[in-house]
Each structure stands twice: as C-alpha cells, then as structure tokens.
Amino acid sequence: xxxxxxxxxxxxxxxxxxxxxxxxxxxxxxxxxxxxxxxxxxxxxxxxxxxxxxxxxxxxxxxxxxxxxxxxxxxxxxxxxxxxxxxxxxxxxxxxxxxxxxxxxxxxxxxxxxxxxxxxxxxxxxxxxxxxxxxxxxxxxxxxxxxxxxxxxxxxxxxxxxxxxxxxxxxxxxxxxxxxxxxxxxxxxxxxxxxxxxxxxxxxxxxxxxxxxxxxxxxxxxxxxxxxxxxxxxxxxxxx
Amino acid sequence: xxxxxxxxxxxxxxxxxxxxxxxxxxxxxxxxxxxxxxxxxxxxxxxxxxxxxxxxxxxxxxxxxxxxxxxxxxxxxxxxxxxxxxxxxxxxxxxxxxxxxxxxxxxxxxxxxxxxxx
Numbered sequence: 001x002x003x004x005x006x007x008x009x010x011x012x013x014x015x016x017x018x019x020x021x022x023x024x025x026x027x028x029x030x031x032x033x034x035x036x037x038x039x040x041x042x043x044x045x046x047x048x049x050x051x052x053x054x055x056x057x058x059x060x061x062x063x064x065x066x067x068x069x070x071x072x073x074x075x076x077x078x079x080x081x082x083x084x085x086x087x088x089x090x091x092x093x094x095x096x097x098x099x100x101x102x103x104x105x106x107x108x109x110x111x112x113x114x115x116x117x118x119x120x121x122x123x124x125x126x127x128x129x130x131x132x133x134x135x136x137x138x139x140x141x142x143x144x145x146x147x148x149x150x151x152x153x154x155x156x157x158x159x160x161x162x163x164x165x166x167x168x169x170x171x172x173x174x175x176x177x178x179x180x181x182x183x184x185x186x187x188x189x190x191x192x193x194x195x196x197x198x199x200x201x202x203x204x205x206x207x208x209x210x211x212x213x214x215x216x217x218x219x220x221x222x223x224x225x226x227x228x229x230x231x232x233x234x235x236x237x238x239x240x
Numbered sequence: 241x242x243x244x245x246x247x248x249x250x251x252x253x254x255x256x257x258x259x260x261x262x263x264x265x266x267x268x269x270x271x272x273x274x275x276x277x278x279x280x281x282x283x284x285x286x287x288x289x290x291x292x293x294x295x296x297x298x299x300x301x302x303x304x305x306x307x308x309x310x311x312x313x314x315x316x317x318x319x320x321x322x323x324x325x326x327x328x329x330x331x332x333x334x335x336x337x338x339x340x341x342x343x344x345x346x347x348x349x350x351x352x353x354x355x356x357x358x
Contacts, residue, residue, distance in 0.1 A: 015318070019319065022323060032320050032324070033318070033324075034318055036318075047325070048325050048328060052332070055329065055332040059335060062339060062343070063342065063343045066340065067342075067350065068347075069347065076283050090280065090284075101272045104311055105265065108311045115258060116259070220311070221312055224311045227307060228308065231300055231303045234276075234279065235279065238283075240296065
C-alpha cells in the first residue's frame with residue numbers, strides 16, 4: 001500500500017501526430033511540450049516575447065516613416081561606401097548580412113557536432129560563431145561612428161526626416177546589444193564544452209545541476225533568432 | 241531510478257531526433273547566401289515601387305522560413321510547440337493594420353494643418 005502512485009508514463013507512449021497530436025498535447029493535466037525540455041521551451045517562449053519587442057520597434061519605425069511630411073533619407077546612399085575609388089551602395093550592410101549568415105551556418109554545425117558529442121569541433125565552431133558575431137558588432141560600431149561623424153542624431157540628420165536617426169539608433173542599437181549578449185553567451189558555453197563539462201557531468205557554478213549538450217542547441221536558438229531579426233531589419237530598414 | 245532511466249532515454253531519443261545531415265545545413269546556408277545576394281541586388285539595380293517591395297518581402301520571408309524551419313529545427317518539432325510559437329506573432333499584423341491607418345491619419349492632419357512642412 002505504501003508503494004508510490006504510479007502515473008502512466010505518458011512520454012513513453014506513442015503520441016498522435018499532426019493536428020490530433022496538437023489537440024491532445026494541449027489537453028488538460030499534462031505537460032504540453034512533450035519532447036522538448038524546459039530549457040528549450042523557455043528559450044522559445046523568451047524568443048517569442050523578444051519577437052514582440054522587435055515587432056514594436058519596426059512598427060514604430062513604420063509609423064514614423066509613413067506619417068512624416070519630410071522625405072525619408074535614402075538608406076542606399078546613406079550606407080554607401082567608397083571602396084577602391086568605386087561607389088558601392090549599401091555595401092557595408094551587405095557584408096554585415098553575409099557575416100551574420102555565416103555565423104548562423106557555423107552555429108548550426110556546432111549544434112550538430114554537439115549532439116554527436118564531438119567536444120573539440122563543437123567548441124571550435126562555437127568560437128568561430130562568436131568571432132563572426134564580434135566582427136558584426138565591430139562593423140556596426142564603425143557604421144555608427146561614420147553616421148555620427150556625418151551629423152546623424154536621434155533628433156535630426158542632414159538628409160531628411162528627423163525620425164531617421166532615432167529609428168536607426170534604436171533598432172540597430174537594440175539588435176547590436178542582442179548580438180553582443182549572444183557572443184558572451186557563446187563564449188561561456190564554448191568554454192564549458194571545451195572543458196568537457198557535458199561529458200564529465202560537471203555541475204554548474206550557479207545552478208549546481210549537470211549540464212547537457214542540449215545547451216548548445218539552446219544557445220543556437222538564441223543565435224539564429226538574432227540572425228532572424230537581422231533579416232527583418234535588413235529588409236525593412238535598409239532595403240525598403 | 242526508473243524515473244532517471246526514463247529521463248535518460250528521453251534525452252537520448254531527443255538528441256537523436258534533432259540530428260540532421262550536415263548536407264542539409266550546408267544547402268540551407270548556401271540558399272541563405274543566394275537569397276541575401278538577391279535582396280542586395282534589388283537595391284543595387286535600383287528597382288522601384290511594388291516590384292521592389294514584393295521582391296524584398298519574398299526574399300525576407302524565404303530567409304526567415306529557412307532559418308526557423310531548418311536552423312532552429314522547427315520543422316521537426318511537434319505541432320504543439322510550433323503553433324504556440326509561430327501563431328502569436330501573426331497578431332502583430334493586426335497591430336500593423338491599426339498603425340497604417342493611424343499613420344495615414346497623422347499624415348493627413350499634418351498636411352491639413354501645417355502645410356507641406358512641419
């Protein structure tokens with residue numbers, strides 16, 4: 001009689017797929033996200049909330065741009081560079097886009113190696129990703145200094161609508177902050193991978209819990225999200 | 241003990257589940273490069289008007305879809321998670337509609353009361 005009550009091991013039974021699975025997963029008195037750990041689910045939910053933050057920024061930019069009576073500065077010209085005597089429109093932003101996409105590629109590889117428990121490759125690929133991220137932030141710092149030197153301020157600029165500066169600094173600044181945090185996150189996890197924390201089941205410094213290689217995928221989710229946000233910023237702010 | 245075993249089995253199963261061929265990642269990586277190059281060319285060739293905007297949006301959605309589906313493994317997750325994450329952002333479109341109407345009104349009042357300049 002004192003035996004612990006055995007709940008049916010729902011997770012081990014085959015679950016229905018498709019829409020029937022959706023309905024049964026969301027039905028009452030059970031965990032909803034069946035084969036997703038809490039860490040991954042919470043990262044996804046955080047990313048969802050971050051989507052709304054960036055969505056609001058882009059909306060504010062849209063409202064400012066649509067309602068101004070002054071012409072909007074042409075981003076193609078504002079972000080042009082003279083390279084070797086040739087005038088290249090928007091070239092810096094294009095390079096930044098390719099750098100960020102490359103970093104997403106190396107991150108995807110790192111996740112793959114992580115699940116194959118290839119400690120060295122995972123750590124190296126994460127470091128390469130962090131390096132690409134740092135390069136991106138460096139280029140952004142260059143872009144900001146260039147624009148500030150040309151007289152762009154949150155309250156005005158030499159070429160047109162005053163809201164250009166405030167939208168630019170807010171949107172790219174917030175995105176750059178995300179990239180910077182991502183680089184720090186990557187470096188921390190890469191160090192743990194390199195040290196073999198997830199092979200020796202060493203306990204975490206803050207949490208005293210054993211880590212798993214899944215953290216590489218969770219870090220990857222954050223990093224791909226940063227790339228995803230850049231896709232939208234690139235389309236709406238720089239190309240539109 | 242049994243619980244721990246079930247847990248370990250789950251994790252093992254999960255690890256296997258998100259294991260996809262490197263070739264697929266390389267393909268998506270290449271596609272993202274090509275699509276980014278296309279978006280850049282839209283600006284480079286100076287396309288204007290609805291052609292420009294529709295091309296920008298098409299390339300943007302394709303890139304976003306590839307990143308979420310393959311790099312973030314959403315294509316292999318159960319629908320319970322996919323819908324919980326992907327449906328709510330669609331509500332932002334309602335907000336967009338509201339703000340478009342509001343912006344048009346603000347522009348109208350600015351033109352009506354301040355002339356062409358602020």
